[in-house]
Amino acid sequence: MSNAPIWIKDPLAILAEGAERGVVVQDGRIVELVPAGAEPATPGAVTYDASAHVVIPGLINTHHHFYQTLTRALPAAMDRELFPWLKALYPIWAKLTPEALDAAVTVAMAELMLSGCTTTTDHHYVFPAGLEDAVGIEVAAAKRLGIRVLLTRGSMNLSERDGGLPPDSVVQDEDTILADSERVVAKYHERGPDAMVQIALAPCSPFSVTGSLMQKTAALADKLDLRLHTHLAETEDENRFCEAMFGCRPLDYLEQNGWLGPRTWLAHGIFFNADEMKRLGKASTTISHCACSNQLLASGCCPVCEMEEAGVGIGLGVDGSASNDGSNLMQEVRAAFLLQRARYGVGKISHKDALRWATKGSAACVGRPELGEISVGKAADLALFKLDELRFSGAGNPIAALVLCGAHRADRVMVGGRWTVIDGAIPGLDVTGLIRRHSAAASRMQAG
Numbered sequence: 458m459s460n461a462p463i464w465i466k467d468p469l470a471i472l473a474e475g476a477e478r479g480v481v482v483q484d485g486r487i488v489e490l491v492p493a494g495a496e497p498a499t500p501g502a503v504t505y506d507a508s509a510h511v512v513i514p515g516l517i518n519t520h521h522h523f524y525q526t527l528t529r530a531l532p533a534a535m536d537r538e539l540f541p542w543l544k545a546l547y548p549i550w551a552k553l554t555p556e557a558l559d560a561a562v563t564v565a566m567a568e569l570m571l572s573g574c575t576t577t578t579d580h581h582y583v584f585p586a587g588l589e590d591a592v593g594i595e596v597a598a599a600k601r602l603g604i605r606v607l608l609t610r611g612s613m614n615l616s617e618r619d620g621g622l623p624p625d626s627v628v629q630d631e632d633t634i635l636a637d638s639e640r641v642v643a644k645y646h647e648r649g650p651d652a653m654v655q656i657a658l659a660p661c662s663p664f665s666v667t668g669s670l671m672q673k674t675a676a677l678a679d680k681l682d683l684r685l686h687t688h689l690a691e692t693e694d695e696n697r698f699c700e701a702m703f704g705c706r707p708l709d710y711l712e713q714n715g716w717l718g719p720r721t722w723l724a725h726g727i728f729f730n731a732d733e734m735k736r737l738g739k740a741s742t743t744i745s746h747c748a749c750s751n752q753l754l755a756s757g758c759c760p761v762c763e764m765e766e767a768g769v770g771i772g773l774g775v776d777g778s779a780s781n782d783g784s785n786l787m788q789e790v791r792a793a794f795l796l797q798r799a800r801y802g803v804g805k806i807s808h809k810d811a812l813r814w815a816t817k818g819s820a821a822c823v824g825r826p827e828l829g830e831i832s833v834g835k836a837a838d839l840a841l842f843k844l845d846e847l848r849f850s851g852a853g854n855p856i857a858a859l860v861l862c863g864a865h866r867a868d869r870v871m872v873g874g875r876w877t878v879i880d881g882a883i884p885g886l887d888v889t890g891l892i893r894r895h896s897a898a899a900s901r902m903q904a905g
Contacts, residue, residue: 462481465507478491516574556898577606581595614628619667689724690733721743749789761801761806849864
């Protein structure tokens with residue numbers, strides 16, 4: 458039996474044309490936009506009064522490392538650039554346990570949801586002994602919370618011994634990685650526009666996996682019809698590493714290994730030249746822009762305008778909480794807006810661009826065209842914000858205020874037509890208990 462339709466009525470503002478009186482949702486979809494002066498044509502709609510809310514599409518996070526919530530603001534890793542930062546953190550991440558991971562992913566997803574996020578990816582690539590079922594732990598937590606996820610079966614098989622960065626204790630061999638990739642896809646991957654859990658394949662980076670693993674992962678993704686993800690062009694160090702190790706630049710290496718195509722979305726994309734951007738656009742490969750992480754690690758700034766002019770789709774990602782140090786996607790929207798406004802100027806970047814990257818742009822990254830927009834037939838994934846805090850007092854444009862005044866917490870969030878955040882809280886989640894459990898796990902990992 459279908460559920461009664463819900464009319465989200467008379468919003469203070471809504472990021473959609475022709476929906477001044479709100480939207481009607483039913484069976485997980487947006488079934489009607491209600492224009493000014495009209496009533497819903499859908500019979501029997503239950504009303505939700507949204508007169509105090511700004512309604513936007515649910516935000517979509519395209520790059521994260523959930524487990525890193527356990528190593529925020531870590532003294533040993535502070536004030537370091539990417540490669541030395543990684544070397545300081547890998548020995549701590551090697552201590553990751555199933556219990557610690559469960560706490561970490563719950564914290565990350567809860568933080569994201571409370572910021573207005575309805576779909577998130579995660580790039581998990583650390584598999585120390587005992588953590589073989591990391592993806593299963595993540596799936597269980599996502600289902601408890603009610604967030605839509607694209608979880609990646611990440612991998613590393615190039616350790617320090619082989620000329621890579623990670624220690625031996627967190628890498629796996631190629632056969633283990635490929636077999637487990639097939640296992641998690643068979644067990645968890647859902648298909649179709651209503652999917653709540655999907656799996657992608659994600660070798661960590663060119664400096665932590667072999668070319669053979671890159672090639673076989675791409676072939677497996679093609680066989681199983683999956684998306685592909687990795688870090689690329691994040692730092693100049695990476696360019697130098699690829700040129701020294703492989704005799705080519707990172708994008709050339711990616712293409713040689715069968716990765717340049719519409720299945721692939723890449724984290725960062727800071728150091729591409731003009732020709733490489735054109736190649737990315739032609740291949741329909743997309744980029745996850747991670748503004749906060751890039752600023753904290755002083756990696757550089759993604760050239761979003763040149764990218765988009767070359768036909769490259771841009772989404773947003775919070776990146777790991779060891780380089781952000783948070784999982785708040787609404788704050789990431791503001792950070793991306795400010796960073797890119799400073800780079801390109803007033804005439805090139807507006808608050809609408811940053812919101813577009815976090816919604817429609819991010820939907821393209823995760824291969825979900827039914828997400829990221831408020832229009833008929835799209836998924837009923839919505840974020841509703843109130844403007845009742847001091848920071849918003851006096852704001853003239855409610856949608857612009859979300860970005861310019863620094864919105865950080867959604868009042869209501871809907872995923873697939875179901876409320877997952879109500880009155881700024883996740884129903885049934887014991888936040889105090891979660892913080893206690895998570896903090897204890899972080900202390901254990903960081904000790905000694």
